[in-house]
Amino acid sequence: MPKLAFFYATFPRPTETFVRRELRAINQLDLSPRIYSIWGGAKHWEGIQVYRFSCWKLYSVLFWLPYWAWRKPSAFCDVLKTLWHRPCPNIQNWNETFLGLGFALVEARRVESEGFEALHAVWATMPATAAYALSRLIDVPFSMGAHAYDLFRRGGDWMLPEKLNHASMIRTSSKSSSRRLYAMGMNKEKVQVIRRGLCHWPKRSSFELIKPLHLELISVGRLVEKKGYFLLLRILFELMKRGKCDFRMNIVGGGPLANKLDAEIHRYGLVEKVNLLGSKSEEEVRDLFLRADAKLFTGIIGSNGDRDGIPNVIPEAMSAGCLILASHHAGASEAFTDGSSGYSLNPVNFHEWVEILESFANYPTSFRKIRKNAQLHARERFDVRNTARLLVSNFEEMFIENDSA
DSSP states (O other), X not given: OOOEEEEESSSSOTTOHHHHHHHHHHHHTTOXXXXXXXXXXXXXXXXXXXXXXXXXXXXXXXXXXXXXXXXXXXXXXXXXXXXXXXXXXXXXXXXXXXXXHHHHHHHHHHHHHTTOSEEEESSTTHHHHHHHHHXXXXXXXXXXXXXXXXXXXXXXXXXXXXXXXXXXXXXXXXXXHXXXXXXXXXXXXXXXXXXXXXXXXXXXXXXXXXXXXXXXXXXXSOXXXXXXXXXXXXXXXXXXHHTSSEEEEEEEBOOTTHHHHHHHHHHTTOTTTEEEEEXXXXXXXXXXXXXXXXXXXXXXOOTTSOOOSSOTHHHHHHHTTOEEEEEOSTTGGGGSOBTTTBEEEOTTOHHHHHHHHHHHHHXXXXXXXXXHHHHHHHHHHHBHHHHHHHXXXXXXXXXXXXXXX
């Protein structure tokens, strides 16, 4: 097994449950990568030490800049040329880029002294900037993840082409993201589609409705534009207006749109039907899925180009036996087979969603097979033990290829 370092923007981050699941599974395979958290995070996680970067160390960059310019002039000049000749897309990416580069300059000697044989950045943004710069400075191969936001954001990432071209392996979790990478010139051998995995398989006692002629609905995700929550509320308004079935919707998650969504709930007269529950723990979300009949996802492509790959809550809801109704945008519908283990729908075709939900409320036994198929497909495609083994195998292959080069 190669000695490996993992780089995160912030670790652990409460919303990134899938990241923690995968790291647990990788540790169980005796790889145990060293964890670096660049911006905040914890010093320890489940008994494992996390190297949490202290941003005050960036003051020492005044010393390290001339040191690395002298020791690695070619790599140093390449980065400067990129920053000089290509405009930065936005202020957020400016901050991410310089924090990643600053981390690399300050910590390169420490990382080099650890004797790592490979570096892996979990995201294509700040962590990949740090890993790319470290790779150039200390001559260690690096790989990176690239999934949705970090690939599709309008304006892109300042140094994304350099990072993608220099990476030995690019891990993505959906076919839609892999197509984006191919369109950017990446070869298929470098790009590896490895799903985000699950480790809990809830047991649903019955596939009958929780309450006869009543639907318990759930939607889970950050309250941001790309999740399409305003379309979800319109669908629920149409369902209520037709009056053919009763329902309650629980929306789980926090985010900047909370107040606007609350106002829309009041405007549509959905106050008695829709609950904004805020953020919940992994365990609470699993319990809510078991107490729901159907999971709705109305994701869209945001105004800044941002979109989801495969939202992790879709396979989680599948594993709990929920009926899945999901937007056909981006990679959401890759989690299931349309018509067999879920429904892939146009999020602006409100009546299509309403008709399926009304049919489900009145004829729930007709949907039992689809829900059971969803559970089966989740186990077959999203077991974190299998996805972690595949990822570790790619790390080993990357190390062998670079070692023999």
